[in-house]
Amino acid sequence: MSKQNSSKPSLHTVLTPQLLDLYEIKNSIVVIIDVFRATSTMATALYNGALKIIPVDSAEACIEMGKATGGITAGERDGKIIPGLAYGNSPSEYPRSFIENKTLVITTTNGTKLLHMALKMGAQDVITGSFPNLSNVITYLKAQNAPVILGCSGWKNRFNIEDTLFAGAVIEAVKDSFTIHCDSSFMANQLYNQQKDHLPEYIKTLTHWHRLAAYGLEADMLYCVSRDTAPCLPIYKDGALINGA
Amino acid sequence: MSKQNSSKPSLHTVLTPQLLDLYEIKNSIVVIIDVFRATSTMATALYNGALKIIPVDSAEACIEMGKATGGITAGERDGKIIPGLAYGNSPSEYPRSFIENKTLVITTTNGTKLLHMALKMGAQDVITGSFPNLSNVITYLKAQNAPVILGCSGWKNRFNIEDTLFAGAVIEAVKDSFTIHCDSSFMANQLYNQQKDHLPEYIKTLTHWHRLAAYGLEADMLYCVSRDTAPCLPIYKDGALINGA
Numbered sequence: 268m269s270k271q272n273s274s275k276p277s278l279h280t281v282l283t284p285q286l287l288d289l290y291e292i293k294n295s296i297v298v299i300i301d302v303f304r305a306t307s308t309m310a311t312a313l314y315n316g317a318l319k320i321i322p323v324d325s326a327e328a329c330i331e332m333g334k335a336t337g338g339i340t341a342g343e344r345d346g347k348i349i350p351g352l353a354y355g356n357s358p359s360e361y362p363r364s365f366i367e368n369k370t371l372v373i374t375t376t377n378g379t380k381l382l383h384m385a386l387k388m389g390a391q392d393v394i395t396g397s398f399p400n401l402s403n404v405i406t407y408l409k410a411q412n413a414p415v416i417l418g419c420s421g422w423k424n425r426f427n428i429e430d431t432l433f434a435g436a437v438i439e440a441v442k443d444s445f446t447i448h449c450d451s452s453f454m455a456n457q458l459y460n461q462q463k464d465h466l467p468e469y470i471k472t473l474t475h476w477h478r479l480a481a482y483g484l485e486a487d488m489l490y491c492v493s494r495d496t497a498p499c500l501p502i503y504k505d506g507a508l509i510n511g512a
Numbered sequence: 513m514s515k516q517n518s519s520k521p522s523l524h525t526v527l528t529p530q531l532l533d534l535y536e537i538k539n540s541i542v543v544i545i546d547v548f549r550a551t552s553t554m555a556t557a558l559y560n561g562a563l564k565i566i567p568v569d570s571a572e573a574c575i576e577m578g579k580a581t582g583g584i585t586a587g588e589r590d591g592k593i594i595p596g597l598a599y600g601n602s603p604s605e606y607p608r609s610f611i612e613n614k615t616l617v618i619t620t621t622n623g624t625k626l627l628h629m630a631l632k633m634g635a636q637d638v639i640t641g642s643f644p645n646l647s648n649v650i651t652y653l654k655a656q657n658a659p660v661i662l663g664c665s666g667w668k669n670r671f672n673i674e675d676t677l678f679a680g681a682v683i684e685a686v687k688d689s690f691t692i693h694c695d696s697s698f699m700a701n702q703l704y705n706q707q708k709d710h711l712p713e714y715i716k717t718l719t720h721w722h723r724l725a726a727y728g729l730e731a732d733m734l735y736c737v738s739r740d741t742a743p744c745l746p747i748y749k750d751g752a753l754i755n756g757a
Contacts, residue, residue: 286531
């Protein structure tokens with residue numbers, strides 16, 4: 268890296284995709300965060316031996332890429348598998364017995380869209396983050412000595428708390444290695460420190476909990492706030508996320 | 513109001529102007545929040561007897577409107593009075609001895625822009641909120657039985673903590689009167705409750721403190737987090753904010 272040792276790289280938190288254009292994405296490492304459930308599912312699939320994950324930003328692209336690669340297609344809208352795709356967005360659908368050595372082609376409401384935005388804006392590296400692979404994200408970011416954008420996927424461009432909580436967890440662990448002049452990061456870190464000891468109870472108060480609980484997805488969400496249960500590092504290379512850990 | 517008694521009106525917090533288009537502004541009361549310092553200064557000027565305040569969204573419009581109305585022109589960029597305007601954005605510039613019975617024409621970096629956005633999007637009513645007029649805002653919102661948008665002005669479309677803190681203070685007082693399905697509001701309320709007993713110390717950790725402290729504006733900012741020091745209700749009527757309290 269060309270960065271001098273005397274100055275630490277910057278770290279910013281982007282609270283929703285609609286704010287991404289306000290930040291310097293080029294030459295940054297962008298961490299895509301979609302706790303419920305895209306990036307938790309991606310970590311789980313790669314940890315369980317998936318060959319690679321191709322994130323696509325529409326159902327049409329998912330069908331097409333599934334045909335082209337022979338991969339498993341996955342995507343949901345409103346808690347149901349999208350017609351034409353084969354599987355959903357739940358981490359529980361991707362145990363080792365099913366996903367090992369397979370390619371997963373996946374589209375989600377928020378996370379895969381933000382990932383493509385970051386790529387288009389010239390991010391130096393794109394990784395995905397979730398509580399199941401928290402420590403891997405921390406270790407990676409500390410080792411790079413490059414500017415970091417923690418990108419929260421939110422919900423249809425609105426702010427959500429669970430993605431911000433994950434950003435706060437990362438910040439708590441890496442803040443000594445970065446220069447942080449960013450109220451979003453301060454807020455995220457404070458929110459995490461306030462709630463970190465009772466995440467399973469706290470998430471039951473969130474808007475997203477109520478939306479997904481209506482589809483019977485409570486167990487998914489509890490898994491999605493479990494730390495380091497799927498240790499791996501999803502990193503984007505040549506059109507797909509692979510396990511870079 | 514056509515609203516039935518059995519259902520409470522909604523309340524949302526918009527964390528930056530760049531997210532305003534994601535919300536239903538039409539038929540809502542929009543509270544413009546720009547704690548450092550636009551809406552604190554507006555409350556102070558009206559409390560001190562200003563006839564009205566004309567918020568304009570550019571320096572050019574400020575000069576023109578100042579000529580047309582004989583009003584006092586005010587606006588700063590980077591801590592200095594904008595060339596062509598007469599006064600700055602500090603609440604301390606508008607004591608009763610100076611501002612009583614006068615018209616103030618003011619432009620600011622964030623707050624006046626958000627106000628004009630809300631007007632263009634068809635807000636039913638636009639008021640401004642700040643800690644110096646906190647209780648007036650609370651009393652007004654509780655009396656209306658209409659949907660509320662708490663609009664944080666942020667900093668150049670980025671999130672800031674001080675505006676969110678004020679939103680949280682309002683929510684803490686009005687939440688029993690509204691239906692709130694909004695993570696931004698939950699976060700704002702939690703942040704406020706975490707920090708409310710030591711605001712003067714807490715604000716010294718924020719990005720905006722450091723920016724304005726470089727211009728020697730520490731006393732301004734401490735005033736801007738003092739509660740109910742300028743009790744009034746700036747409400748937009750016929751092109752200007754007047755005191756509706």
